[in-house]
Amino acid sequence: xxxxxxxxxxxxxxxxxxxxxxxxxxxxxxxxxxxxxxxxxxxxxxxxxxxxxxxxxxxxxxxxxxxxxxxxxxxxxxxxxxxxxxxxxxxxxxxxxxxxxxxxxxxxxxxxxxxxxxxxxxxxxxxxxxxxxxxxxxxxxxxxxxxxxxxxxxxxxxxxxxxxxxxxxxxxxxxxxxxxxxxxxxxxxxxxxxxxxxxxxxxxxxxxxxxxxxxxxxxxxxxxxxxxxxxxxxxxxxxxxxxxxxxxxxxxxxxxxxxxxxxxxxxxxxxxxxxxx
Numbered sequence: 001x002x003x004x005x006x007x008x009x010x011x012x013x014x015x016x017x018x019x020x021x022x023x024x025x026x027x028x029x030x031x032x033x034x035x036x037x038x039x040x041x042x043x044x045x046x047x048x049x050x051x052x053x054x055x056x057x058x059x060x061x062x063x064x065x066x067x068x069x070x071x072x073x074x075x076x077x078x079x080x081x082x083x084x085x086x087x088x089x090x091x092x093x094x095x096x097x098x099x100x101x102x103x104x105x106x107x108x109x110x111x112x113x114x115x116x117x118x119x120x121x122x123x124x125x126x127x128x129x130x131x132x133x134x135x136x137x138x139x140x141x142x143x144x145x146x147x148x149x150x151x152x153x154x155x156x157x158x159x160x161x162x163x164x165x166x167x168x169x170x171x172x173x174x175x176x177x178x179x180x181x182x183x184x185x186x187x188x189x190x191x192x193x194x195x196x197x198x199x200x201x202x203x204x205x206x207x208x209x210x211x212x213x214x215x216x217x218x219x220x221x222x223x224x225x226x227x228x229x230x231x232x233x234x235x236x237x238x239x240x241x242x243x244x245x246x247x248x249x250x251x252x253x254x255x256x257x258x259x260x261x262x263x264x265x266x267x268x269x270x271x272x273x274x275x276x277x
Contacts, residue, residue: 001196004029004051004093004204006036007058011155012098015185016057020193025076027051031058036080046087052086053196054095056081057126063102066124067242073127081131085138087206094141096196101148101180101207103129111211113254114146114203122243128181132203144193144203145188148251152185159274162218166227176215176233179248184270191256191264200259205251208267220268224275228276 001024007013008028020026027049035041036058046054059077060066066073081097088095102125103118120126132144151157165172183206191206212220215233222229236245256262 001025001052002050002055003027003055004046004049004055005194006034006056007031009169010150011157012185012188013057014154016055016188016192017151019186019189019253021064023193036083037075037082039086039254042083042087043090046084046093048149050091051093054084054093055192055196056084056095056097059098059233061120061124063124063245064242066122066127070123073123074130077124078130078134082134082138085142087137089138094196094201095135095139095141096143096145096192097131097135099132099144099146099148100125100128101249101251102130102246103146104246104249106248107246111250111252112205113252115254116207121246124243125246131183137142141199143201145192145206146203146251147183147188147205148207148249149180149182150185150188151182153274153277158182158214158217159221159271161177162221163225163227166222166225166229166244169229171230171232172218172232173214173232173239174218175236175239176213177247178245179211179213181209181211181250182217182267182271183207184274186269186273187264187270191262193263194260201202204255205253206256206264207251207253208270209253210266210268211250214275220271224272 003026009030103120105119120129151159219231
């Protein structure tokens with residue numbers, strides 16, 4: 001299969017390229033090679049490459065920065081997806097797009113399934129939801145994979161931030177009233193690898209099993225890393241960040257279970273493997 005990978009140098013794109021290149025022809029593009037906000041550029045490159053599959057792991061993911069850069073957030077997370085969808089439709093390519101738990105408002109108090117109604121709180125969440133809507137309006141042969149609290153070997157993430165702070169401080173303050181599901185990039189890529197071999201199109205939730213607060217996540221990171229760091233719980237209000245975040249954004253991989261009888265391991269087990277590697 002010829003795969004055009006968008007966002008190839010990002011945290012997720014790095015692992016997608018590494019794992020899928022073993023079986024498929026992966027043509028990598030990053031923002032330096034392809035501006036997904038430029039429709040002409042996207043159409044020309046996709047027409048030239050003629051991929052069987054487009055995987056979009058590119059996004060403007062700085063949640064707080066999106067609040068002050070609304071136009072850019074919608075250009076990348078909505079119009080960029082629209083452009084890739086148009087190119088996929090015109091070239092008869094299938095498309096897989098990565099979305100987020102931030103399309104939900106966190107009011108449900110139990111894990112969100114794919115059939116729950118999105119109600120994003122932040123510009124980031126709203127722009128990502130807009131991208132989903134535009135993709136579904138244009139393409140029929142699509143996969144939308146919503147994931148959460150992603151970490152991997154490449155790029156910036158919460159695990160690396162905590163490990164850096166452990167070298168600088170004896171104590172760190174971490175929010176304890178936001179609940180989610182930490183997700184290892186490797187486990188997400190395994191689902192991508194499986195699902196693109198099928199015609200089971202639609203929207204899927206893909207996160208590691210279980211749930212925790214950022215505070216609990218940090219404590220587990222320091223425990224596994226053998227770092228003696230005091231973790232001090234604080235509230236979201238005390239942190240005072242520009243973007244509003246869902247208090248509860250745990251995803252249930254309902255469609256994966258229904259369609260494939262596929263269950264993803266617990267987040268603690270995945271985190272242990274991350275540290276072993």
